[in-house]
Amino acid sequence: MSTDNALQLQPGAAARQRVIVVGAGVVGLASAVALARRGIKVTVIDKEGVAAGASFGNAGHFATEQVFPLADPALLPKLPGMLLDPLGPFRIRPAYFHRALPWFLRFVVNMSRKNRERNGVAIKALNLNAMAATRELLAFCGRPELLVENGSLLVFETRDKQVIDAEFRTYRDAGVAVKLLNGDEALALEPSLTAAVTAALWFTEVGHTPSPKAICDALADTLIRLGGSIELGCVKELQGGGAPSALLDDGRKLKADKLLLCAGAWSKPLAQSAGHKVPLDTERGYHLMMLQQSGLKRPVASFERKFIITPMDGGTRLAGTVEFGGLDAPMSPARADCLLPHAKALLPEVFAAATVDDGERWMGFRPSMPDSLPVLGESQSQGVYLCFGHQHLGLTWAATTAELMGQLMTGETPAIEMRPYSVKRFD
Numbered sequence: 001m002s003t004d005n006a007l008q009l010q011p012g013a014a015a016r017q018r019v020i021v022v023g024a025g026v027v028g029l030a031s032a033v034a035l036a037r038r039g040i041k042v043t044v045i046d047k048e049g050v051a052a053g054a055s056f057g058n059a060g061h062f063a064t065e066q067v068f069p070l071a072d073p074a075l076l077p078k079l080p081g082m083l084l085d086p087l088g089p090f091r092i093r094p095a096y097f098h099r100a101l102p103w104f105l106r107f108v109v110n111m112s113r114k115n116r117e118r119n120g121v122a123i124k125a126l127n128l129n130a131m132a133a134t135r136e137l138l139a140f141c142g143r144p145e146l147l148v149e150n151g152s153l154l155v156f157e158t159r160d161k162q163v164i165d166a167e168f169r170t171y172r173d174a175g176v177a178v179k180l181l182n183g184d185e186a187l188a189l190e191p192s193l194t195a196a197v198t199a200a201l202w203f204t205e206v207g208h209t210p211s212p213k214a215i216c217d218a219l220a221d222t223l224i225r226l227g228g229s230i231e232l233g234c235v236k237e238l239q240g241g242g243a244p245s246a247l248l249d250d251g252r253k254l255k256a257d258k259l260l261l262c263a264g265a266w267s268k269p270l271a272q273s274a275g276h277k278v279p280l281d282t283e284r285g286y287h288l289m290m291l292q293q294s295g296l297k298r299p300v301a302s303f304e305r306k307f308i309i310t311p312m313d314g315g316t317r318l319a320g321t322v323e324f325g326g327l328d329a330p331m332s333p334a335r336a337d338c339l340l341p342h343a344k345a346l347l348p349e350v351f352a353a354a355t356v357d358d359g360e361r362w363m364g365f366r367p368s369m370p371d372s373l374p375v376l377g378e379s380q381s382q383g384v385y386l387c388f389g390h391q392h393l394g395l396t397w398a399a400t401t402a403e404l405m406g407q408l409m410t411g412e413t414p415a416i417e418m419r420p421y422s423v424k425r426f427d
Helices: 026-036 074-082 093-107 114-130 130-140 161-175 184-191 213-226 264-273 333-337 339-346 391-409
Strands: 018-022 039-045 088-091 152-156 178-184 199-205 229-232 235-239 245-248 252-254 258-261 279-292 298-301 308-312 315-326 359-367 375-378 384-388
Touching: 026 130, 026 184, 026 229, 026 384, 026 391, 039 213, 039 279, 074 298, 088 093, 093 114, 093 315, 114 130, 114 391, 130 213, 130 391, 152 161, 152 184, 152 333, 161 178, 161 199, 178 184, 213 229, 213 252, 213 298, 235 264, 252 384, 258 264, 264 384, 279 339, 298 339, 315 333, 315 339, 333 359, 359 391, 375 391, 384 391
Parallel strands: 018 039, 018 258, 039 229, 088 315, 152 298, 258 384
Antiparallel strands: 152 199, 178 199, 235 245, 245 252, 279 315, 279 359, 298 308, 308 315, 375 384
């Protein structure tokens, strides 16, 4: 029997284009829905299924206030201490250091003023319509309640007014909608916070979701309602040309009119099969999901502690650490456990009697590029398109990059200039 199995069209749909989307995280599912809304027959393929990776365990924060590239020259003197601390907010596993070094060299290059300014403009372009795009997409899916728009807080425990004012001015001058609150004002917004909070930045035009997984489930249900499908399968190679195809590890070869790569942290070898060597590496993110209800109305991040607390269905999510260690090393449970003492400090009454055994540890993989920008657009292989590398902003950018890819893949003019995100920037 031949393994050259073309995707089957629904009856009467012979004239419709067929697209295979590789990846069933929030980016892939949002992209699939954007294409299906344009009349395209879409099949999503994922090796584990809907929201099996970072789209399940992220902090649930639509973080459009994050307009600054991660490559910040202020990090340089802090890096040695941060990287050597096994429980610090930013770490490289010693055994992975030599593999991460090329990524970090590119990261340092992107710290130059020129590169930071260029990359910051491109980040802002994606952030600009992200909330509106998410709002519209979830309304189309019939689940508008999955976007809560109460803003978010960045809280301070320092009494150094210069530090607080400088942070406020940095965001304000970058065009971010932000209010500076004193400690009493912050506690009035979030009474469960500790009185040790001296000030806060209130980002008023951001949001969060009570369940990142529910967003993915809603997108999957909508795709199926639109005539699409979701299949389990591990794609090992993409082949472009007049009849683009995805080769699976079980020997199947699935053909379509176009392929869209949205495999997140697993995109690097598949992009290489399409002719591109991309400097993608993996940030291993941790969370501790606690059963206690925080009483918070919005995400609260800590300036000093470098972590975030998000109120969610079924409890409270503590997240925020970054570890470079690749896709194969096991979880470091201590990196999840270390979040609880910080939560106890900020929400003392909520977590006074809590232990890590009350919670559930999780680790996922963020696909990060050294310039903090995703890869969006056409590959050099005919019929193969790329949409990955969303770093910490996959949830934030999913709806807006999905719409951009829908426009690009159907011959529409994308709403923003796509050149900054092209894979050709690495040539």
